[in-house]
Amino acid sequence: MKRFFAILTVILMLAGLLPAAPATAAEPVKIGFVYIMSGPFATYGQFAKKGAELAIDEINKAGGILGRPVEACFEDSTGKPDVAMRAIRKLVYQEKVDCLIGLDSSGVAKSVVPSIAQLKTPLIITHAATPDVTGTVCNRYTFRISLNLAQNVKTAALLAARTDARTWTTVGPDYAFGHQSWEYFQKYLAEIEPGAKFLPKDQIAFPPFKTTDFSAYITKIMQTKPDGVLISLWGGNLIDFVRQGAEMGFFNGDYEVLVTLGAATEVLSALGDKMPEGLWVGSRYWFLANDSALNRDFVKNYHGRFGEYPSYNAHGAYGALLTYKAAVEKAKTVDKDAVVTALEGLTVELPVGTITIRPEDHQAVTDACWGKTAADPAYPIRILKPMQIFRGVDITPPASDTGCTMK
């Protein structure tokens, strides 16, 4: 009996010791992702998850970050500020993540960002575009590697100035994003081209987010006979608008059309050959824009694994992991404050191109790609031909204009 207990004790000790030993050697680096995983915009979360999984597999295959494997925790923000905040708290306090990545909705971003400073955990925003999170509510722990609204609309204004169009109007979603897009567009275009005219409030169109039938808005814009239209609708709204607009002759070439988020792959693949040719479309990332080895590999591996071309949200999550890895390697530790300091002013190569995170407002200075929609037999979706690349420094408003008072 004594011998039995002795053996049992040895077995128990071994059992307790064996898994414990390697665990201390390579405790994983934990990353928390907060995206919209359910509801009508769930595709954005699914794309981000695919991009994140691809990056994590590649990083782990190459030896992890500082020799430690990367582990992901995904949470659903549902696109609602309170739910997103709970998810973030859970990730920080229960899962004890080293870094947060995510945020699709600008509304969510604007309301959770002020609390990030108290959580003292770096947050890398990859989609939400409101200028405020790197502006009026900026803080030490919040970063953004994707193009923001100001950069995207500045690009649109530069393009608009090259066209012959003088009188401009807009169709945008009836919330802060649509209204701010129009406001910034007027400001930037008026600076570049003082002769530009903008239609008054009762002639522009802001359909509510839940609109299904856009015919009244389409008719309204067509009736005013503008020279150019800035469309800031996105996702499902944009798909519905383009489909219905095409039927009503909206895209017959009577005016220039600039679609700020028209080069999103989910929009292009939903529309297929229903996407009219010859529209100027922009995006946060276009998979054919950058001819670097990194981008070619990213597109090839993503397409090989998921059977589709990477959307900008997939690129955002993928890029955020590369950015975090670069910052940790620069800081030589995963200590949150050291990583934050390393992220400030960090220059890193992503598939989209080389980006630099400005220390003043934590916004990445990144290139933007716009192009005209065109059919190409080699691709199942409309592609951008010709493409126009705008350099980050030319489209990013100076840090002094952002309203950020961090430094």
Place this chain on the structure above:
Amino acid sequence: MFDTLLQNLINAMQWGSFYSLIALGYTLVYGVLLLINFAHGDIVMVGSYIAFFVATLFLGHYDLFPVALPGPLVLALTVPLTMILTALVGVTLERIAYRPLRRKGAHRLYVVITALMCGLILENGNLALLGASRKKFPELVDKVIYTAGGVSVTNLKIAVILTAVLVFVGLHLIVTKTRMGMAMRAISYDKFAVPLMGIPIDTVIVFTFVLGSSMAGLAGILFALSYPILDPYMGLSIGWKAFIAAVVGGIGDIRGAFAGGFILGFVEIMVVAFFPSTYRDLFAFTILLIILTLRPTGLFGVPKTTKV
């Protein structure tokens, strides 16, 4: 200017047709049972999904039926099948959710809450079963665009408007001219005396749900053809608005649902056309409120005294 007005009128007719078709379902059930079937908007959503699966089945997307039929034939099969299946869903809902409560003599408030919950179950059940990603409804008929001057209209828009008018005429005839219609009106008049006269009350109620839900199925198909992206919440906002349309028209009256639907569609489109577009809901609901203030029972409603 005339072109624009005409174009807006066509836009309003199409959008109003959807409100009308859905409002008819609310009004039929209310007319008979004095029950506001808040699940009705979600039954429209279920109708769209049923249409999606029936259509993709006949297009040969599943192994079950490996032959791809031509689009128009698929549509011809999808319409009756979807109406039958959606009617089944409506009747099932009545059988398992509303009838037990009615048998036990539950207060109307409880039945209304049950209807709300049924709607939520349909939405979230769909989300759990089919996932969050949206479905793209196949194009069954080639779209033909007719353009005259500055006005353009598609064959689909004409079909939607014609269907709404035909459904209205058909339902109106059923309710006013047939024996079943007479029974429906009788139940709404006095639900306690009707069984004593030998009218099978459950059969009449089931018939009402069959009518209402099959119209929801029809609306679901047309909606999916016109706006071909399906998601579990698609019935929510249009359902609420159609309910408001039914109330403004005078809930319980077929003519009221039809008129209310078109008025709401008309007001929404015209506000966007001639005022700053962000005022749409503000103006639309103010106008509806004024109509209700002037006629509290709706346009076609008659005041009813509740018996104690």
